[in-house]
Amino acid sequence: MLKRISVDQLILGMHLKEFCGSWMEHPFWRSGFVLADPKDIEAILSSSIKEVWIDCDKGLDVAAGEAAVSEAESEAQVEAELEQVVNEQRQIAPVSAALEIERATRICQQAKKAVVSMFEEARMGNTVDVGGAKQLVEEISDSVSRNPGALISLARLKTVDDYTYMHSVAVCAMMVALARQLGFDDAQTRSAGLSGLLHDLGKAVMPMAVLNKPGKLTEAEFAIIKSHPVEGHKMLLRGENVDPMVLDVCLHHHEKTDGSGYPKGLQGDEISLFAKMGAVCDVYDAITSNRPYKSGWDPAESLRKMAEWANGHFDPKVFQAFVKSMGIYPVGSLVRLTSGRIGVVIEQTGKSLTTPSVKVFFSTKSNMRIVPQVIDLSRPESMEKIAGREDPEKWRFPDLNELWSGLPKAPW
Secondary structure (H helix, E strand, O other): OEEEEEHHHOOOOOEEEEEOOOHHHOOOOOOOEEOOOHHHHHHHHOOOOOEEEEEOOOOOOOOOOOOOOEEEOOHHHHHHHHHHHHHHHOOOOOOOHHHHHHHHHHHHHHHHHHHHHHHHHHHOOOOOOHHHHHHHHHHHHHHHHHOHHHHHHHOOOOOOOOHHHHHHHHHHHHHHHHHHHOOOOHHHHHHHHHHHHHOOHHHHHOOHHHHOOOOOOOHHHHHHHOOHHHHHHHHHHOOOOOOHHHHHHHHHOOOOOOOOOOOOOOOHHHOOHHHHHHHHHHHHHHHHOOEOOEOOOOHHHHHHHHHHHHHHHOOHHHHHHHHHHHOOOOOOOEEEEOOOEEEEEEEOOOOOOOOOEEEEEEEOOOOEEEEEEEEEOOOOOOOOOEEEEOOHHHHOOOOHHHHHHOOOOOOO
């Protein structure tokens, strides 16, 4: 029997079915476990969560004489109630990047912890709690709805040590944005996000010495890494009712349209639309992020290089939709304006792929830093245009990421 109780009624031995509230309000990335550690109860009591659902058939019931807040006959009733609560809490109205950055930062911090926990469970051979991951996807999806560029760009500010975990978060967010660009409905969009979050699960069982090797991999080491899609697919199959899209993207996100990918060497229409989406998002985040063996490329330069590979590597229509979802000059791109000033893209305006908002901070005419100024290139009165991309390696501005994000470093 399922009962909704006050958190004050929690005792060790109860099976915690669900939290009554947003995923961001409680300290756990998953639910559906027996409370066995007093610290878990302390963490729940110190959170803003006031009520939880317990499963009395899988754990202890409330003490004799205590009444539950309510009872439910089926899990469907619980899920319906929780969905209603979460929907009431959501604010999906579009906001500026500056306003969403703070909320997206908290989501990234929580998301990293969740992905680390998922990978640790996978390493121990435990079944991954896809239900908990779905709640995480909901939060990421809502952030993308409010402002597509904020969380996607923040997730790119990963350290070398955080790469594997934050890469999953970044690909999740990009899959959501791309799914919306392609016209997916809400359910398909959530599935796309979950696919992105779990696409690299197989890396949990890759040797760390190979995964984080600072130099070029040997053929034998590359063969090990190439096994991660199959390993991740096996892990997901151990779960119950796993979304077919999630399984597909996990197994096939390294396939290429010309047949040169892995693990099966599929080509063209043999690769699903979803796996093609995963391939584009996976590569973009990989080449724009700092890795053990190289520094990340500028976002706009990365899109240019990907366009050169598109015919053999990516599906052209999927890649075009990806560019529309990101902008020709994604957030963080270093650009030179027609006035000779250099700036960094801070937000897409939605009016044109070539007219984002840019924070200018350097004059090439005086060869000096200037007081930062935000220019919305889409406004009718703007006389400026983007003259071209600039190579960050050439200029080596030490505070480039801080200029567009407002953060001195990745806060996770």
